[in-house]
Amino acid sequence: MSVSDWLLGKRLSTIEEEQQEIGPLAGIPVLGLDALSSAAYGPEAALTVLIPLGAAGIGFIGPLSAVIVAVLLIVFASYRQTIAAYPGGGGSYTVAKENLGTNFGLLSGAALALDYVLNVAVGISAGVGALVSAVPALLPHTLALCLATLAVVTLVNLRGVRESGAAFMLPTYSFVVALGAVVVIGIAKIIVSGGHPVPLAVPPPLAAATHTAGIWILLRAFANGCTAMTGVEAVSNGVPLFRKPRVPLAQRTLGAIIAILVLFLAGIALLSRAYRIGATAPGQTGYQSVLSILVGAVAGRGPFYYLTMASIGIVLALSANTSFADFPRLCRVLAEDGFLPDIFAVRGRRLVFTQGIMSLALFSGALLLGFGGLTDRLIPLFAIGALLAFTLSQAGMVQHWRRRRGPRVGRSTAINAVGAVATGLTLLVVAVSKFTEGAWLILAVIPALTLFFRRVNGHYQRIASQVATIDPLEIPGAQNPLVVVPAGSWNKMTQHALRFALRLSPNVRVVHVKTEADTVEDLLSDNWELLVGSRARAEGIAQPKLVILTSEYRRFYKPFVDYVLKLEIDNPGRDVVVVIPDVILSHWYEGLLHNNRGAFLRSLLRSRGGPRLVVVDVPFRIND
């Protein structure tokens, strides 16, 4: 068993594809972690903005969460339709491109790609942050822990889709059960206590109000809260991962994800109001996450508290996994349409798109490195990409329905139109309220990425137009090529190359470049008749010619390449073939002892030669 088999799993045959397909139980860990984990930072991000309002701020979390939940439900209804309409995978890119045109498709693809990269960095960093705040001794190792988590998630994903579903199932469902239990128990206590439950662990007192509520602060709180919506598009993008019947299974999975998320968001809003829990200022002493305060208040600081907090940390770190399932698929469709390099469309040993996984790991690893593993400043930003993609996707669906006729088309159009307007308005709010906090950067990167896709496509189209043909083969004429063999001296390599050259053409030149006052040229000239001439005559074939080039400046390449290029120019219509003897050594380090003239000469001829210049490597193997 090789190391790569052990690390990455046995290579899978293409016909084993079906065994890699998943159902809703595995679908939630594979495609839902991004959406579910956002319950852990969305409400907190909204409450943080409300800190200056003091106790009054908590009053707003209910209405804000209600709006977010409403938008979420609209998005759910909308994406349910997308899944049915695009069973082959209805990512925003596909839907927008097919209905709104390539430009909107690329815009949407760029937005999502950026969102996926940010999600990996932010998720891992948040998860490690939770771990580190529980075990402060690990604080100096934050970056190392982030990169190690990234490595594990990458590796699991390289092993294939089923593997990641299986590996992440236990932490996902622990999280759902634990946080679900907190919400249910908390609500029960609220009802039993008549709306005034007694916290088991007393929450920190709310800060004194320094501002009064205004529309701007509420908009910013809403914008922050919208990060809870990211990750919802993952299922519609990943429909082909499901086993048959794909559409209902995917819809059911999306429904389950949304239901859990709504339960969490509504529960957190209710509990924080009843228990009077607000955010504490991040990065300052006494900071504690909202969920930590809330779990403590409902369930006390016993073993259950630690279990719940651990599952939150793990799920945050693993929320990166959704990006790993979807980003490579997005790159694949972009590559298939010629907007990214071909290699993104090639499936690796475990039937996943290796290149996309590796690129995602690389980009998000660079982000983690660049921010030293502390990416909390990025959290409010990464909803922008998702919301832009949502809006374009749903606008595309509206267009999709307008092209059809049928009984229920009007209703479908209405659902998607409401979705598009809702997410579009939300996008507008987030972009404006976050503009100076970094949203401008996102809004600059997305068009740049779109332009990049366009440029890549231009390159491929230029090549395709130059390469494409439906003409049949032209059989070569009778004219033989001119063959040139560079020779340092008379040895077996020269012999070997010359023998091959004579097979190509009767018109062969052996070229020796005299770089210093050497005597090799004399040896070659004096013995040419004996070594080559007499033999050729005996066999009745044309004589190979010996050419000596003198290099005044001790250069080998320039005189030789000049000679070959001149030959090509002087003989229009004829191929010029350079036969290079290629020494093949047993060990790579032995290459350091050689000037590698062959390789260098090949690349020179390749870059400077014309279309009729062909290079032939004749191997000569040196044994140990």
Place this chain on the structure above:
Amino acid sequence: MSVSDWLLGKRLSTIEEEQQEIGPLAGIPVLGLDALSSAAYGPEAALTVLIPLGAAGIGFIGPLSAVIVAVLLIVFASYRQTIAAYPGGGGSYTVAKENLGTNFGLLSGAALALDYVLNVAVGISAGVGALVSAVPALLPHTLALCLATLAVVTLVNLRGVRESGAAFMLPTYSFVVALGAVVVIGIAKIIVSGGHPVPLAVPPPLAAATHTAGIWILLRAFANGCTAMTGVEAVSNGVPLFRKPRVPLAQRTLGAIIAILVLFLAGIALLSRAYRIGATAPGQTGYQSVLSILVGAVAGRGPFYYLTMASIGIVLALSANTSFADFPRLCRVLAEDGFLPDIFAVRGRRLVFTQGIMSLALFSGALLLGFGGLTDRLIPLFAIGALLAFTLSQAGMVQHWRRRRGPRVGRSTAINAVGAVATGLTLLVVAVSKFTEGAWLILAVIPALTLFFRRVNGHYQRIASQVATIDPLEIPGAQNPLVVVPAGSWNKMTQHALRFALRLSPNVRVVHVKTEADTVEDLLSDNWELLVGSRARAEGIAQPKLVILTSEYRRFYKPFVDYVLKLEIDNPGRDVVVVIPDVILSHWYEGLLHNNRGAFLRSLLRSRGGPRLVVVDVPFRIND
């Protein structure tokens, strides 16, 4: 004028060699800086060991210097003979190899090579140290200044031998005149004052004695003082640099260098005794170099003091230049004998051995980086290599004379024998007294380097034995090669490659690897008759065969390479030629958009194929 012409000078023709030759005036800067500059650290290094003896220590500097001068004069007499006996360049390597055998030659070459590298690092670091102690504001930039100096010295040397002689002449002679004036004026003052001169700037008081003199402390002082002897071998190594008549000019140059050095060493010993100047502890507050104290005492702290100190600093930094003149020549002879890669024997655009210069810059730059520009701990060590080379060289000369007959052979033998014994004893003293201070490392590296030379030589000999032949050419038999063309689809590249393939042989296979469920294979199969078959029939040539390989695991390379290797094995005695269509793009970065299958396939076939597998690159150029 190109950038490289401006930076490195116009390329020199081989016949311009004579114009690059030098006389004694340029010979001293080119070959003598190492020897002369050691006057600046040799006596100081000896006095530093004597600090614990207090005032009594100064009494020993006279006798110690006398012994060192005596050994120097013996070495001079000895090397004068070497120059006459080896007008083609009598480096220790050459002399030891020819007279004592290859092993001693390599040992000596390794010792000198190490010495040269250390000399560059130590010289530059000492010179920059002098500058920095004069202008303390530059202290944080020590490493940067060292590397900048290294870059300048490297560049000047790449411009050629004459250039370095001319560039370094002014600083060298300023140093000689200034320090010479100090010595002469100081001695005059001693005589005038009856042995008790009054210092113009009062030297720091001598430390109280904490030890009494013992043999061990005196031996260590002597060992340190011997660093003053390094660099003396440079002239005998560089005889071919001189214009004709070479031998007397080289001998005169060596004589001048030794005379100046002896004047400096004797003068410094006399003056430090008369003015009661001892070393101050390096690296501690109040540190001042011995020469700084001495120049101040003799000439006061006026402009002359600063001029003299500046010239000392510059000459120390430029002492690296001697290594740059000799190290490349040493590498060249080692390369010509097959103990180093060929490239070291190739002369660059300015007739110098570029590779040797670059290697020296690289190794010494690495030392400077590794030690952060502070290499004073290396100073006592680098005499070991020089002394080992001296001893072997002179022992070689003894053997040289023993093989001759003649009137003055007895006297010559005696001179070299005395030299060998003197430097051999000195080496022993240095190696033992410095063993624990790092000499063990030098004594470990030198044999390792010798072993490396041996291994390189073994490699070249193995290749030579496999490549050498004096057999005439065998004309190839009538059997045509089997030609394989990989094809992704039918396009101009495939057309182009197939056309070339048909010129090689009537036996051509076009191989398509089916990696996913694609339809290319059907297009190729269905239209093969139309695209290729009918055309071949019309021209009356053999039909190229279409081969479809199915890849269960979506791999392209493995099925293709396996197919080709099997073809080679199944057809013993026949060449197998793979014709690879090679896309040539206008910009390197466009390469990132392509899988570069051609290049990868070529390297796979190259490493896995047998001796009859030939690879042909047929270019296909994409225009902008």
